[in-house]
Amino acid sequence: MKLFLTALTKIPCLPPSTVWRGITKNISEEFQPSTVMTLWPFSSCTVTLPVLENNIYLGTTGNRTLLSIEVINGRNIRDHSHFQTEDETLLPPGTRMIVQSQFSPASGLHVIHLKQIIPKEVLLESPFEGVQLFPKIKDSWYRKKRFAISFGTLVTLLIGSIVIGSAFGSKFGNKDTNSTERRCSTPYIRVSGTYRTGNTPVSAVLDDFNDASNIDNVVTTQQDNEIALLFGNSEGIFHGQ
Incomplete structure (x- = not known):
């Protein structure tokens, strides 16, 4: 037998x-x-x-x-x-x-x-x-494929979480350690004037662009497809570049 x-x-x-x-x-x-x-x-x-x-x-x-x-x-x-x-x-x-x-x-x-x-x-x-x-x-x-899909999705989500976390962590970390608070010493000066830029200005941005602690002005124009950069001085007067 x-x-x-x-x-x-x-x-x-x-x-x-x-x-x-x-x-x-x-x-x-x-x-x-x-x-x-x-x-x-x-x-x-x-x-x-x-x-x-x-x-x-x-x-x-x-x-x-x-x-x-x-x-x-x-x-x-x-x-x-x-x-x-x-x-x-x-x-x-x-x-x-x-x-x-x-x-x-x-x-x-x-x-x-x-x-x-x-x-x-x-x-x-x-x-x-x-x-x-x-x-x-x-x-x-089907079981193998389903497991592979689930595992692949998990890995993708994990990698995505790490990348996003690193990006946000780096951004906020740099903001806390490297950023310096800047304050304009002459925000409101009663000076009136007229400044020439390109044709059909559509928007303006005010900020300190040259680290001189003064307000500067960037103006975008629609018709000329260009921007005008106006640097300000301590007296609130802009000078074009």
Whole structure:
């Protein structure tokens, strides 16, 4: 038995698929929906339904049961079987199943839908160390993609927060340490005058542009598409540049 199991487990598992098993009697009473069952014998199945027309497996008349099984660790033994045209799939002992449903499409024919599940407890010891009785379950592409999107979004937000925080921190830090408060000593001098700038002036900005502690004036003009810079003196008089 150990030698047979060793040889069987060396055959790669089939991808999750549906196989069929025929029984020449009615066993539907033993497979009630939602029932969890364990198949202890080796279970010979096939992936091609025409094989089951043989009276040895299922036949076409009389009481018979057709098992439709969703398997996850079946082994295809066609290359090692005498009946190479039957595309035989073998399930090992201790195969845990859950009954999904059953129906009777014709007189005497009962179809039972089974789904294989991985048992929580060990039902069959590995014949040697390192063997995998069940294939590794891979995550679906959606789960991987969703994780990648979530992780990528988190990284982007983190980097953005660091950059914005650094920019604001630098700005306010420089303002506190390097800025010097400046106050005009002659803000209001009662001096009137007329100053010529370009055509159609539209805006003016008053500030100390040359660090002389006097009010200067920058005037923008619309028609000439230029600016006029007027520097002020301590007497409140502007001189053009």
